[in-house]
Amino acid sequence: RRRCARTSAGRFVYEANVSMSLSTLGLVLGVFEKEGEEDGLHLTEAAAGFDQTLSGKLSELLKISGPALKQGKSRVFYGIHKDFPCVAVVGLGKNNEGVCGKENWDTSKENIRQAVSAGCRLLQDLEVNHVEVDACGDAQSAAEGAALGLFHYDQLKSKKKTKVTTQLHGSADSASWEKGVAYAEGQNLARLLMEAPANHITPTAFANTIEEKLGPHAERVTINKRSQSWIEEQQMGAFLSVSRGSEEPPVFLELHYNGSPDSKQAPLLLVGKGITFDSGGISLKPSPSMDAMRADMGGAATVCASIVTAAALKLPVNIIGLAPLCENMPSGKATKPGDVVRAKNGKTIQVDNTDAEGRLVLADALCYGHTFNPRAIVNVATLTGAMDVALGSAATGVFTNSDWLWEQLHKASVVTGDRVWRMPLFQHYTRQVTDCQLADLNNIGKYSRSGGACTAAAFLREFVTAPHWAHLDIAGVMSNKDEVPYLRKGMSGRPTRTLVEFAAGLAHDS
Numbered sequence: 208r209r210r211c212a213r214t215s216a217g218r219f220v221y222e223a224n225v226s227m228s229l230s231t232l233g234l235v236l237g238v239f240e241k242e243g244e245e246d247g248l249h250l251t252e253a254a255a256g257f258d259q260t261l262s263g264k265l266s267e268l269l270k271i272s273g274p275a276l277k278q279g280k281s282r283v284f285y286g287i288h289k290d291f292p293c294v295a296v297v298g299l300g301k302n303n304e305g306v307c308g309k310e311n312w313d314t315s316k317e318n319i320r321q322a323v324s325a326g327c328r329l330l331q332d333l334e335v336n337h338v339e340v341d342a343c344g345d346a347q348s349a350a351e352g353a354a355l356g357l358f359h360y361d362q363l364k365s366k367k368k369t370k371v372t373t374q375l376h377g378s379a380d381s382a383s384w385e386k387g388v389a390y391a392e393g394q395n396l397a398r399l400l401m402e403a404p405a406n407h408i409t410p411t412a413f414a415n416t417i418e419e420k421l422g423p424h425a426e427r428v429t430i431n432k433r434s435q436s437w438i439e440e441q442q443m444g445a446f447l448s449v450s451r452g453s454e455e456p457p458v459f460l461e462l463h464y465n466g467s468p469d470s471k472q473a474p475l476l477l478v479g480k481g482i483t484f485d486s487g488g489i490s491l492k493p494s495p496s497m498d499a500m501r502a503d504m505g506g507a508a509t510v511c512a513s514i515v516t517a518a519a520l521k522l523p524v525n526i527i528g529l530a531p532l533c534e535n536m537p538s539g540k541a542t543k544p545g546d547v548v549r550a551k552n553g554k555t556i557q558v559d560n561t562d563a564e565g566r567l568v569l570a571d572a573l574c575y576g577h578t579f580n581p582r583a584i585v586n587v588a589t590l591t592g593a594m595d596v597a598l599g600s601a602a603t604g605v606f607t608n609s610d611w612l613w614e615q616l617h618k619a620s621v622v623t624g625d626r627v628w629r630m631p632l633f634q635h636y637t638r639q640v641t642d643c644q645l646a647d648l649n650n651i652g653k654y655s656r657s658g659g660a661c662t663a664a665a666f667l668r669e670f671v672t673a674p675h676w677a678h679l680d681i682a683g684v685m686s687n688k689d690e691v692p693y694l695r696k697g698m699s700g701r702p703t704r705t706l707v708e709f710a711a712g713l714a715h716d717s
C-alpha cells in the first residue's frame with residue numbers, strides 16, 4: 208500500500224511540475240579522464256560544485272554506473288537534483304591537451320564541442336526543453352558545441368524535434384559563452400541557407416534573407432541587391448553566361464559592414480560563389496546526388512553569414528561582401544560548350560564545360576571587388592569535385608599568393624577546429640587554362656580531370672592583381688555525414704567560424 212501511495216504521489220508531483228513550468232530542465236556536466244589512472248575521473252569545476260551540493264552523490268553514481276567515461280561518451284542520471292530532473296555527464300578526454308601540431312587544431316576545444324553537443328542532443332531526445340551547460344573550462348567552445356549540436360533543419364517538416372534553449376550553468380565567463388553562441392549561430396545561418404531547397408532559396412530569396420538578418424545592424428551596414436540590368440552595365444559577361452539558361456533572375460549582392468572606428472580603413476573583401484542550384488547546364492550533371500547542388504551557394508552563404516556574425520559581434524573592422532547569385536540551368540537560351548564569353552576585365556573565356564560555372568561568376572566578382580582597394584581578398588566557393596577527392600572533408604583547401612594571408616587563415620582555423628590546408632598555385636596549372644583554341648582562357652584545364660582543384664584556382668588567379676588574395680575551395684567540406692561529430696548529417700556551413708575568427712584577427716591587427 209505504502210509503495211503504491213508513494214508512486215501515485217510521486218507521479219502527481221511530477222505532473223504538477225510539468226504543467227506549472229511547461230518545460231523540463233536539464234544539465235550537461237563534464238568530466239576529464241584522470242592522468243595516469245586507468246579508471247579515474249576528474250570533475251570540472253562546475254561538476255565538482257554540483258557534486259558537493261549533493262554530498263558526493265554524483266561521483267558515487269559515476270563510479271557505480273559503469274567504466275570511467277571516455278572522451279565523447281555520456282551518461283544520463285535522473286532525479287538526482289530537485290532543479291534538474293535530467294543530468295547528462297559527458298567525457299572530455301584528458302585535461303590540458305591544447306593545440307596539437309599534427310592535427311592542426313586545439314584538441315581540448317574540439318573535445319569540449321563534441322562532448323557538449325553529445326550531451327545536449329541526448330537531453331533533446333529525452334524532450335528536455337531547457338539545458339544548462341557546464342563551461343568545461345572554455346565557455347566559447349561549450350556554447351559552440353551546444354548550438355551547433357542542436358541545430359537541425361526541420362522547417363519544412365510537420366513533425367519537429369523538441370526545441371531546446373540553452374544557457375551557461377553558473378556565472379563563469381558569460382562573455383565567452385555569448386561569443387560562442389554568436390559564432391555557432393553564424394554557422395547555423397549558413398547551414399540553413401545551404402540545406403534549404405533551391406525552390407525556396409532562389410537568388411532573390413537568398414538576398415532578402417541576408418537583408419533581413421542584417422536589419423538589426425542597419426547603422427553599420429549598407430546592402431545593395433543589384434539586378435540583371437546593373438550586372439549588364441558592369442559588363443559581367445562571364446556571370447551572365449551562367450545565369451542565362453535560368454528563368455530565375457540573377458542578383459549581385461553587395462554588403463558593406465563598417466565596423467572600424469576608422470571609416471577609411473581599407474576593407475577586407477569576401478567573395479562567395481552563389482549558385483543556388485547547379486544542374487551543370489548543358490554539360491548536365493548525372494541525376495544521383497544532383498540534389499546536393501542546392502548547396503552550391505555555400506561560398507555565398509558562409510561569406511554572408513560571417514558578415515552577419517561580424518556585425519552581431521560589432522567587430523572593429525571594415526568588410527565588404529560580394530555574392531554573385533544565380534542558377535546554372537540548361538535551356539534553349541543556355542550557354543553551349545565551345546561558346547566564348549567576355550569577362551568584366553575584357554578577358555575572353557571559352558566555355559568548354561558549362562558545369563565549370565563557379566569560376567565564371569567569381570571571375571567577374573573578383574574584377575569588381577578590386578575597385579574597393581581591399582587590404583585582402585578572400586573568395587570562398589564549392590568550386591570543384593576534385594577538391595573533395597584531394598582532402599575530403601578534413602579541411603578547406605586554400606590557394607593563396609600571400610604567406611601573410613595564409614598565416615592568418617591557418618591561425619584562425621586552429622582555434623575553430625574548422626581546418627584549412629594550403630594548396631599550390633604553380634604556373635604548371637596556369638599553362639593548362641591559358642592554352643586555349645578560341646579565347647584567352649579555357650574554363651577547364653586541358654587535362655580535364657588531373658589536378659582539377661588546382662587548375663580552377665589557376666583560372667581564378669587570372670582575375671586577381673591584388674597582392675593578398677586567397678581562394679578557399681569548400682567543395683569537400685560542403686556536407687557532413689558523421690565526420691564532424693558536433694554537426695548533424697546535412698550541409699555543414701563550414702568554414703563560417705574560421706572566417707569570423709580570421710576577420711576578428713584582422714580587427715586586432717589594425
Ligand code: BES
Binds near residue numbers: 560593652655
Ligand atoms: N559545384 C560543382 C563542384 C562540386 C562538386 C561541389 C561536388 C560540391 C560537390 C562545380 O560547379 C563543378 O561542377 N565543377 C566541375 C568542374 C569540371 C567540369 C572541370 C567538377 O568538379 O566536376
Ligand code: ZN
Binds near residue numbers: 485565
Ligand atoms: Zn558546376
Ligand code: ZN
Binds near residue numbers: 482503562564565
Ligand atoms: Zn558549381
